[in-house]
Amino acid sequence: MNKIELLTIAESVLGQSRQTGENNYAFYCPHCKHYKRKLEINLETFNYHCWTCNPKLGGKNFYYLFRDLSNITEVQLEKIKEYTKTHVYRKKEKTESFLRLPKEFKTMAQTWNSIEYKHASLYLRKRGITPLDIKKYNIGFCEEGEYEGRIIVPSYDEDGDLNYFVSRTFFDSPLKYKNPKISKDVIVFESLVSYNHPIILCEGVFDAIAIKRNALPLLGKNLQPSLKSKLELHNVKDIYICLDKDAREDAIRIAQELLSQRQDRNVYLLKLEQKDPSEIGFREMTELIKQAQRFDFKQLIYVRLFE
Numbered sequence: 001m002n003k004i005e006l007l008t009i010a011e012s013v014l015g016q017s018r019q020t021g022e023n024n025y026a027f028y029c030p031h032c033k034h035y036k037r038k039l040e041i042n043l044e045t046f047n048y049h050c051w052t053c054n055p056k057l058g059g060k061n062f063y064y065l066f067r068d069l070s071n072i073t074e075v076q077l078e079k080i081k082e083y084t085k086t087h088v089y090r091k092k093e094k095t096e097s098f099l100r101l102p103k104e105f106k107t108m109a110q111t112w113n114s115i116e117y118k119h120a121s122l123y124l125r126k127r128g129i130t131p132l133d134i135k136k137y138n139i140g141f142c143e144e145g146e147y148e149g150r151i152i153v154p155s156y157d158e159d160g161d162l163n164y165f166v167s168r169t170f171f172d173s174p175l176k177y178k179n180p181k182i183s184k185d186v187i188v189f190e191s192l193v194s195y196n197h198p199i200i201l202c203e204g205v206f207d208a209i210a211i212k213r214n215a216l217p218l219l220g221k222n223l224q225p226s227l228k229s230k231l232e233l234h235n236v237k238d239i240y241i242c243l244d245k246d247a248r249e250d251a252i253r254i255a256q257e258l259l260s261q262r263q264d265r266n267v268y269l270l271k272l273e274q275k276d277p278s279e280i281g282f283r284e285m286t287e288l289i290k291q292a293q294r295f296d297f298k299q300l301i302y303v304r305l306f307e
Contacts (some may be wrong), residue, residue, distance in 0.1 A: 001083050003043045009080060010041065010062075013072045024196050030069055031055045041065070042196045045234050046084045049194035060158050099162050099180060104145035105152055108134045116143040120151055123170035128281060133209050136192070141170070147178065153205045156191040164188055166205045166219075185224045188217045195234035200289065201254070202242045207277040211242065211285050221250035223257055232261055240289055242270045242277055255295045268292035 007025065011017055017025040018037050023044040026037035032053035041048045041062045048062035055065070063084050066072050106112060108120060109131070120141040129139065140152045150167040157163040163186045167178050193199065193214045200215040201223075202208050208215035216227065221243060231239065239258055243251040248271075255267045270292050277285050 104142040107140045155188040198238035200240040210277045240268045267295045
């Protein structure tokens with residue numbers, strides 16, 4: 001079976017598609033049933049992603065998308081499984097000790113009668129966080145315990161499992177961030193991105209929330225090994241680097257690292273002035289992303305000579 005046959009099966013089950021890239025095709029999602037084609041599948045990497053409901057169905061391979069649909073035949077499903085079999089995997093087993101949110105965690109999507117909740121709400125409004133953002137990222141806070149007086153921003157991996165969380169104080173405190181004592185070699189907000197589209201790398205979770213679309217926070221100024229491997233695995237060719245002005249050298253270093261991994265990759269450097277993405281806001285950040293220049297050897301020479 002080839003890609004054309006695979007696309008034919010997909011269209012017989014999901015309806016007529018619209019091509020959105022070399023191997024990307026958009027369909028109507030059978031789960032959220034949005035009136036627009038929000039579901040995208042990639043015939044080369046076999047990934048799928050719905051921009052509305054982002055269903056978690058056992059794996060990122062679109063075999064799992066078709067597996068439980070009532071209007072697909074056993075023969076069609078077997079052909080999809082056979083064609084994508086090298087990418088079909090079992091959900092990873094849990095280790096004996098895995099990360100949990102603080103037991104005092106309370107969702108900010110609900111109103112609470114406490115002074116801490118009022119301060120937390122005020123802090124989020126000042127950061128430009130909307131009620132939709134709160135629901136999308138499952139943002140919460142703690143009134144007591146180890147993370148008392150802190151906003152909690154969870155992160156979930158591609159299977160929807162908690163892999164990290166960031167806690168940020170909303171009171172005056174010399175220790176702004178207090179995060180779990182686990183490795184930072186995780187892909188933060190992975191459950192909310194599609195590797196079939198350009199990826200935007202930024203420093204922190206609030207930057208990623210401000211950018212809104214396909215943004216991954218590095219939790220610092222280094223490209224983590226797990227993220228580097230995943231970008232290679234999914235053949236991500238368009239990557240935007242959006243670090244603060246004081247991290248310009250780090251941004252250049254990351255750009256060189258990404259280009260050394262794949263010569264055919266398009267890497268773009270955003271040049272921020274005084275503000276970070278969370279201060280700039282979504283609309284202006286979108287314009288900066290559109291205007292970003294592709295980073296290459298000539299640009300490297302330029303920044304070394306004139307910046």
